[in-house]
Amino acid sequence: MNINPIRIRSIIGWFVTSLILTNCNLSNEEKENSMSTPDPHSFSQPQQSVITHLDWKANIDFDKKTINGEAKYRIKSSKSASYIILDTKNLSIESVTNGNNESLEFQIGEKVESLGSPLKIAITPQTRELNIKYQTSPNAEALQWLKPSQTAGKENPFLFTQSQAILARSWIPVQDSPGIRFTYGADVKVPSHLLALMSADNPTKLRSDGNYHFEMKQPIPAYLMALAVGDIKFQSLGKRSGVYAEPSMLQKSANEFEDLENMISAAENLYGPYQWDRYDLIVLPPSFPFGGMENPRLTFATPTILAGDKSLTSLVAHELAHSWSGNLVTNATWDDFWLNEGFTVYFEYRIMEAMYGRPYSEMLSLLSYQDLNDEVKEMIDNGEAEDTKLKLNLIRRNPDDGMTAIAYEKGYFFLRLLDEKVGRQKFDDFLKTYFSQNAFKVMTTEEFVIALKRDLFDAYKIDWDQSIIDNWVYGVGLPQNCPLPVSDKFTIVDEAREQWMIDEDPESLDEKYLTYQWSTHEWLHFLRTLPDSLNQEQMSALDNGFGFTQSNNSEITAAWLMHVVKNEYTPGYNKLETFLVNTGRRKFLTPLYKALILTANGKQMATDIYKKARPNYHFVSYSTMDELLKN
Ligand code: BES
Ligand code: ZN
Numbered sequence: 345m346n347i348n349p350i351r352i353r354s355i356i357g358w359f360v361t362s363l364i365l366t367n368c369n370l371s372n373e374e375k376e377n378s379m380s381t382p383d384p385h386s387f388s389q390p391q392q393s394v395i396t397h398l399d400w401k402a403n404i405d406f407d408k409k410t411i412n413g414e415a416k417y418r419i420k421s422s423k424s425a426s427y428i429i430l431d432t433k434n435l436s437i438e439s440v441t442n443g444n445n446e447s448l449e450f451q452i453g454e455k456v457e458s459l460g461s462p463l464k465i466a467i468t469p470q471t472r473e474l475n476i477k478y479q480t481s482p483n484a485e486a487l488q489w490l491k492p493s494q495t496a497g498k499e500n501p502f503l504f505t506q507s508q509a510i511l512a513r514s515w516i517p518v519q520d521s522p523g524i525r526f527t528y529g530a531d532v533k534v535p536s537h538l539l540a541l542m543s544a545d546n547p548t549k550l551r552s553d554g555n556y557h558f559e560m561k562q563p564i565p566a567y568l569m570a571l572a573v574g575d576i577k578f579q580s581l582g583k584r585s586g587v588y589a590e591p592s593m594l595q596k597s598a599n600e601f602e603d604l605e606n607m608i609s610a611a612e613n614l615y616g617p618y619q620w621d622r623y624d625l626i627v628l629p630p631s632f633p634f635g636g637m638e639n640p641r642l643t644f645a646t647p648t649i650l651a652g653d654k655s656l657t658s659l660v661a662h663e664l665a666h667s668w669s670g671n672l673v674t675n676a677t678w679d680d681f682w683l684n685e686g687f688t689v690y691f692e693y694r695i696m697e698a699m700y701g702r703p704y705s706e707m708l709s710l711l712s713y714q715d716l717n718d719e720v721k722e723m724i725d726n727g728e729a730e731d732t733k734l735k736l737n738l739i740r741r742n743p744d745d746g747m748t749a750i751a752y753e754k755g756y757f758f759l760r761l762l763d764e765k766v767g768r769q770k771f772d773d774f775l776k777t778y779f780s781q782n783a784f785k786v787m788t789t790e791e792f793v794i795a796l797k798r799d800l801f802d803a804y805k806i807d808w809d810q811s812i813i814d815n816w817v818y819g820v821g822l823p824q825n826c827p828l829p830v831s832d833k834f835t836i837v838d839e840a841r842e843q844w845m846i847d848e849d850p851e852s853l854d855e856k857y858l859t860y861q862w863s864t865h866e867w868l869h870f871l872r873t874l875p876d877s878l879n880q881e882q883m884s885a886l887d888n889g890f891g892f893t894q895s896n897n898s899e900i901t902a903a904w905l906m907h908v909v910k911n912e913y914t915p916g917y918n919k920l921e922t923f924l925v926n927t928g929r930r931k932f933l934t935p936l937y938k939a940l941i942l943t944a945n946g947k948q949m950a951t952d953i954y955k956k957a958r959p960n961y962h963f964v965s966y967s968t969m970d971e972l973l974k975n
Contacts, residue, residue, distance in 0.1 A: 686755015
């Protein structure tokens with residue numbers, strides 16, 4: 345029998361820990377400290393002791409689906425510090441020592457739903473360094489270990505992380521709060537035929553020994569820690585940008601992102617220099633649960649944006665924009681999430697406008713407006729009106745609950761309103777200063793409102809009613825004065841749809857409305873504004889006329905499949921199943937499964953498909969679908 349010494353030691357560690365824990369009641373002083381913790385989603389108490397730098401050593405074990413890690417921290421403590429608290433989730437802590445290699449007493453507190461467990465380590469004010477040896481669990485929530493069959497190449501396994509919002513703690517013991525920044529270095533060992541990449545400076549070539557070294561010199565919060573390992577190749581796109589992907593996806597990816605270098609320049613022209621040196625993208629396997637993730641220096645992206653015609657690259661503009669809004673100026677807690685996402689959507693559309701013109705960005709904006717209206721209505725109907733405020737209150741909840749159209753779209757429209765009220769020039773000057781003055785800092789909603797008043801309205805002597813701001817930021821629903829995007833392109837689509845509703849002849853639309861020239865966004869508008877209920881003849885006419893079931897564009901497919909599901913259009917069922925089984929992007933999955941379980945035979949179908957699909961999904965997606973499809 346093979347006895348793994350690390351396991352035994354960690355089992356003993358757990359045993360000792362639980363012994364300590366039974367005697368571990370927080371003193372009153374400690375309780376007070378923890379209550380004044382500004383971030384309700386982290387156990388850390390930075391006012392006691394805070395991490396400033398991480399040196400991470402890790403061995404990536406694809407067979408066991410574990411990471412054996414050593415996290416060495418530099419810390420800064422208050423004069424009376426007697427402990428430091430890190431966040432952990434399902435980690436086996438093997439040992440904790442200080443810089444002199446002396447053991448430090450530690451205890452792992454009770455596990456709290458979605459937060460994990462605090463790791464409390466005894467220190468003195470003189471302790472400068474911590475060294476934690478640990479192992480991740482095979483079910484670590486940030487990590488997705490893909491079998492070769494789940495990759496494009498089918499021959500090698502793949503690993504990627506998704507740390508936002510609070511999953512970094514499932515692969516590194518860390519103070520996992522957006523308000524705590526640290527620099528890092530890493531030494532990562534992977535199987536020698538695989539490449540490792542992080543949110544740091546990255547290799548472009550395989551190293552024969554499988555040892556990779558990384559440095560992230562700018563301080564970042566834990567949610568931006570990222571790692572990807574696989575059969576990955578690199579292609580340069582310009583002097584400071586490039587794309588990584590599995591070999592068979594590389595050329596397609598490089599073509600899609602051809603304009604990346606221009607996009608970076610467009611962003612810099614708006615809000616000042618790009619501060620992270622390089623900007624690369626990695627196209628991940630299709631199970632990646634998001635469209636994109638703004639990991640610094642290396643955006644993680646879903647392959648579902650490879651439409652072949654660059655029509656879905658606003659997502660890249662979005663992740664790039666986070667290099668300012670989010671990565672440079674960071675939401676203090678997840679209650680301030682709109683400061684990350686609303687600013688980023690605003691910035692994204694400004695980049696798209698600069699590159700492809702106002703009529704293009706107005707299509708994106710109008711699609712957002714419709715999403716926002718639908719979601720606000722749905723949230724209010726569901727008794728979730730409180731969550732329609734920009735400033736959220738997610739205490740004792742999963743920060744994931746804040747990932748709605750409110751942070752993104754309501755946030756965007758608030759900034760657009762300000763832009764329209766004060767004028768572009770002034771608003772842009774204000775934002776540029778805001779990003780440079782707050783670079784590498786955190787921002788709360790309250791501080792932003794103060795800055796807005798001081799640096800925009802007062803500075804330019806512009807009258808503005810405070811109650812309008814308060815209503816947007818702290819009020820529910822969508823205020824009456826929400827700007828309305830204008831799109832002539834969509835007006836034509838509206839006419840075409842009306843026409844089609846009368847004669848149901850796709851050919852006549854082609855001639856009159858030049859549908860063969862429509863972009864993805866026009867098709868999305870067309871599909872989203874069709875009536876919910878269509879008969880089989882209408883569905884066939886649409887499908888035969890426009891080839892929706894055959895579309896290779898993921899956004900068009902997802903919008904079409906909503907009609908397939910709602911109208912039980914059986915010729916679309918194969919595509920539905922293939923799409924749900926092979927795509928892990930939650931934004932597509934949630935509405936489709938939701939619609940499916942509302943139809944007559946849909947519940948059974950959803951269950952059957954989900955059984956096949958679930959092993960392909962990342963934790964982020966399967967936890968949402970588990971909830972949706974339970975019982
Ligand atoms: N940072 C987000 C993704 C995220 C948010 C992950 C919260 C976990 C918790 C990313 O920048 C994002 O917003 N992605 C969007 C794309 C975008 C174009 C709206 C997505 O994945 O759909
Ligand atoms: Zn974002």
